Amino acid sequence: MTPTTISPAHHRSLGDHTWQDQAVCQSTEYNPVDPEIFFPEPDETAKITTAKSLCGQCPVRRTCLDAALEGGDTDGIRGGMTQEERAPLHEKLASRLDYSRVNATVAGRDVHLxxxxxxxxxxxxxxHGLSEQRLAWLLKITEEHAQKLYRETRRALRNRHLKNSTTTTAPSEAGGERLGRDDFGTAA
Structure with missing residues (x-):
């Protein structure tokens, strides 16, 4: 049996454009690429096919797509997708939840979230018990904001715990009858 390894995801750091040096679309002396093929009109199918075939060979295709989505780039072919193909991804981006990005950030990487x-x-x-100062540094927020986020998290976890414990206990009954809201009086 051949052992398999899963390499960790390498996400682009904020402001990092070094990945572009590895892109197949970068024109060099030995590989001249016309940048215009990546900005075809909708009816220019030959340009679209050519651009997508180049993207299919690109080692940083996923990073290019992420950069286009995160940067709001809606023009041209990026990451092997036309602007029409990327449109639904742009709409869903705010709700993306990629735990490899979360883990990379907790580990200290500066990843777009x-x-x-x-x-x-x-x-x-x-x-994980990280300090409020560390959370503030990770998310690039103030320590006061980090404290607020931790308070909200503690409250949410406590409420979830209370909700789970009340759903597992049987409801109280008095003399075989269910108690209603009016049976408890008012708060002082």
Whole structure:
């Protein structure tokens, strides 16, 4: 049996454009590429096919697609997809939750995160016992904001625990009758 290894995901850091040096679309002396093929009109199928075939050979195709989505680039062919093919991905980007990105951020990498991924980082940091200062550094927020996020996380976990414990206990009954809201009086 051949052992299999899963290499960790390498996500583009914020502001990192070094991946572009490895892109097949970069024109060199030995590989001249016309950048215009990546910006075809919708009816220029030959250009679209050529651009997509180049993208299919590219080692940084996924990174290119992520950069286009995260940067809001809607023009041209990026990551092997036309702007029409990327449109649904742009719409869903805010709800993306990629745990490899969350783990990379908790490990200290400066990765672009969606709102859902930022919430997951807060939860993971809280579970791992990271300090509020470390959370603030990871998410590039103030320590006061990190404290607020930890308070919200503690409250959410406590409420989830309370909700789970109340659903497992049987409801109280008085004399075989269910108690209603009016049976408890008012708070002082």
């Amino acid at each position: 969606t709102k859902a991924e930022r919430r997951a980082v807060v939860h993971a940091a809280y579970r």
